[in-house]
Amino acid sequence: MKQYGAFSKVYDEIYLAKKYREYARFILRILSAHGHPVSSLLDVGCGTGTLIRYLKKDIPDCTGIDTSVAMLKYAKAKNPKQYFRKDSVLSFSFRKKFDAITCTFDVLNYLPTVRQLEVAIRNIRDHLDEQGVFFGDFNTPDKVFVPNFTQKGVDFISTQTPSAWTVRLRIPEKNRPSVEIHRERLYTREQVELSLRQAGFKRIEWYKSFSKRQRKGEKPPRLIFAAWI
Numbered sequence: 001m002k003q004y005g006a007f008s009k010v011y012d013e014i015y016l017a018k019k020y021r022e023y024a025r026f027i028l029r030i031l032s033a034h035g036h037p038v039s040s041l042l043d044v045g046c047g048t049g050t051l052i053r054y055l056k057k058d059i060p061d062c063t064g065i066d067t068s069v070a071m072l073k074y075a076k077a078k079n080p081k082q083y084f085r086k087d088s089v090l091s092f093s094f095r096k097k098f099d100a101i102t103c104t105f106d107v108l109n110y111l112p113t114v115r116q117l118e119v120a121i122r123n124i125r126d127h128l129d130e131q132g133v134f135f136g137d138f139n140t141p142d143k144v145f146v147p148n149f150t151q152k153g154v155d156f157i158s159t160q161t162p163s164a165w166t167v168r169l170r171i172p173e174k175n176r177p178s179v180e181i182h183r184e185r186l187y188t189r190e191q192v193e194l195s196l197r198q199a200g201f202k203r204i205e206w207y208k209s210f211s212k213r214q215r216k217g218e219k220p221p222r223l224i225f226a227a228w229i
């Protein structure tokens with residue numbers, strides 16, 4: 001029943017189409033436009049380490065944390081020279097600060113309450129260099145999830161309410177299938193923006209894709225942001 005246990009084995013196969021290379025380019029483009037030299041990056045909720053794989057050539061000091069040991073095993077195998085450890089966005093602690101922190105592909109949605117979102121963003125802020133940049137994304141209530149489908153043998157059975165998406169995954173295994181229940185809280189831009197402002201982020205850029213800013217009045221299914229203290 002544990003999240004990202006059995007599912008870790010098929011995660012990369014299922015999300016091969018996720019645009020990690022484009023995400024890395026987007027991050028590097030913003031970092032270079034900002035002009036502050038970047039030598040360290042922390043990927044919070046790094047999963048199987050694919051984003052770090054695309055960033056480490058430009059940022060050799062990449063660190064990844066995640067609550068799933070199973071996901072971290074894949075991350076380490078992909079990036080043997082980088083440091084990974086089991087830790088939560090809510091409570092991680094490093095003695096150093098980072099030039100950039102990333103929290104990509106729904107990690108923030110896994111926080112079930114606005115209070116937890118605030119704690120997580122404050123912790124991220126506390127680990128960011130004064131000149132650093134925080135990159136994140138989240139699914140919004142405007143996202144419509146496909147209710148039921150099967151991909152790479154995994155059955156996805158979802159239910160959606162205005163503020164949450166719950167999906168029951170049935171993952172085939174040798175003896176008997178594993179079942180994982182994943183729940184994403186769907187956050188509005190206003191909720192995330194308020195948490196960022198309360199934590200001390202003063203400048204925030206909002207994107208609806210890696211190349212397009214969110215325009216006034218637009219309600220994209222997911223939002224990407226870059227935030228500065």
Ligand SMILES: C[S@@+](CC[C@H](N)C(=O)[O-])C[C@H]1O[C@@H](n2cnc3c(N)ncnc32)[C@H](O)[C@@H]1O
Binds near residue numbers: 046047088090104107
């Ligand atoms: C959809 S995956 C995204 C993984 C990775 N960022 C990527 O882009 O592929 C969500 C990840 O968030 C991790 N996660 C969930 N709650 C977390 C928490 N409180 N702290 C750190 N990681 C968490 C999960 O274990 C999982 O690896």
